[in-house]
Amino acid sequence: MDAVFDHSGPGVVASGLDRARLAWSRGRVRQFRTAVLLCLLAASVVMGVAIDPSVFPVTALMVPLLLGSLVLNPRQLPWFVGWIVVMVGVALWLQDERTGRIMAVAVIEVLMAAIVLVTARRRSSLGVAGNTGESMFVDLRDRLLNQGGIPALPGGWRVESALRSASGTPFAGDFLVATVLDDDTRLEVVVVDVSGKGDAAGTRALLLSGAFGGMLGSLAPQDFLGAANDYLLRQGWEEGFATAVHLSLDLRSGRFSVRSAGHPPAVQRHSGSGRWGVLPSAGPVLGLIDDAHFEVAHGVLGHGDAVLLYTDGMVERPRRDIEMGLDRMLGQAETLLHGSFVGSAERLVTSLGSPDDDRAMVVVHRR
Known part of the structure; x- marks a missing residue:
């Protein structure tokens, strides 16, 4: 030896x-x-x-x-x-x-x-010094944006994302984290809406994106939201709550599970019928109560199907019910996504939602 x-x-x-x-x-x-x-x-x-x-x-x-x-x-x-x-x-x-x-x-x-x-x-x-501090903020901004980058996926799958902040800067209270696990066979995506908006929520979003990114790659799907809830409770922030929706997708079979925490529900488009269905998952807002339980919705993405994950800035506006906003988003999505999903997330964020709120959209499509 x-x-x-x-x-x-x-x-x-x-x-x-x-x-x-x-x-x-x-x-x-x-x-x-x-x-x-x-x-x-x-x-x-x-x-x-x-x-x-x-x-x-x-x-x-x-x-x-x-x-x-x-x-x-x-x-x-x-x-x-x-x-x-x-x-x-x-x-x-x-x-x-x-x-x-x-x-x-x-x-x-x-x-x-x-x-x-x-x-x-x-x-x-x-x-x-002044320029060093600005360089640090630029680096932090780039890390936040890179954290939300979509990793390379095997053939037959397309995932697009888009983010807009209420202040027009790259710092926003909405963010997403995505990773591919198990030898490129499982996609994990979480879309988070931190309390507050724009620059005021950007610092908390930056901290949470790093923490959630570490948890997303190391925990089982059913344990992620519970761990995220515990992490937020430990921070002791005055505005220490957030909503989230978490998608775990098997890239071989198309089977997926969705869990949400005080977040607008994910929606699925069935290519055969052309209809949209709400995925009924529910759970309390992150960072408010101990031992939170999060319901799960299961489904299968067939060829041509799609799932949308989004934040409330896409469907909420002053003096408008969220159900009406959801109906409007699905109607617009059917029009904008008809025939091509290329640039779909950008088109939806540009055409929908409130410019006074942060907005995020993720479109997962099986070709």
Whole structure:
């Protein structure tokens, strides 16, 4: 029998720590170098003001101030803002004539410095510079959207999804998570509507999408909503509830099960008759009660059949009953999906629902 040796040891650990320390020190040096360059840029502007104010006005100090607000970290930015204020004072002192216009420009410069400082204090809770914080939010947004991406499916199946937020941004209280399990033979999809809407619900949706994605791939279908309910109860949020509909589909036989938690019911289209049927699953809203029980609806998707999963923004509008909204959605779906399911989710979300609410739609079609 061959022996297997572990060559890792104290030397390897020490080497890893050394590399980490080296990377950290390089980052500190890079930040210090950036701050010094910005200070030199501000000093150069003041020298230009002293040489020829018509070419280098005091307002040119706005440039290093703006750059500093973008690239300096919260610990460096306050003293850099102070440096800019000092440079404004020096520039005024170097002026031959301190007219009212020049004084007004200086006051505006100081006011802008104060605004940058206040903004930096608000960002200090993140501990990152302005552009870094924006990059983090972009990365989080991309992760949220990727979490709802539909995985590759075997031939004969098509799944499309679409999402619209009430605020028009990619952050929404509605989201979906999908995965394929058991050697590409089982599709799991969950559509969730977090309490609130738009950006206000986007942060909770981001957290839940990661948690639900982990549970969806590791739990049996009958256990998912119960685990999601327990997770929400543990969060202790003031608006800590959500509705969800969960589809588990066998990609070989077409058999599926649907469970919902306070969510509008899934609907199935039978290609033979062309009729739509509501899948009668029910259960309490997630995050409100312990030991919740969720009813299940079973069915089979034959060739040409489809299942729609959606959020209440697709069927609810002010002063309109949800049953009327569901009837309208099914009528529109029959028109829009007739003959082709390509782009079906996008067409339905665009033509239906309330623009003042988040909307999500998933269309599962067996060709």
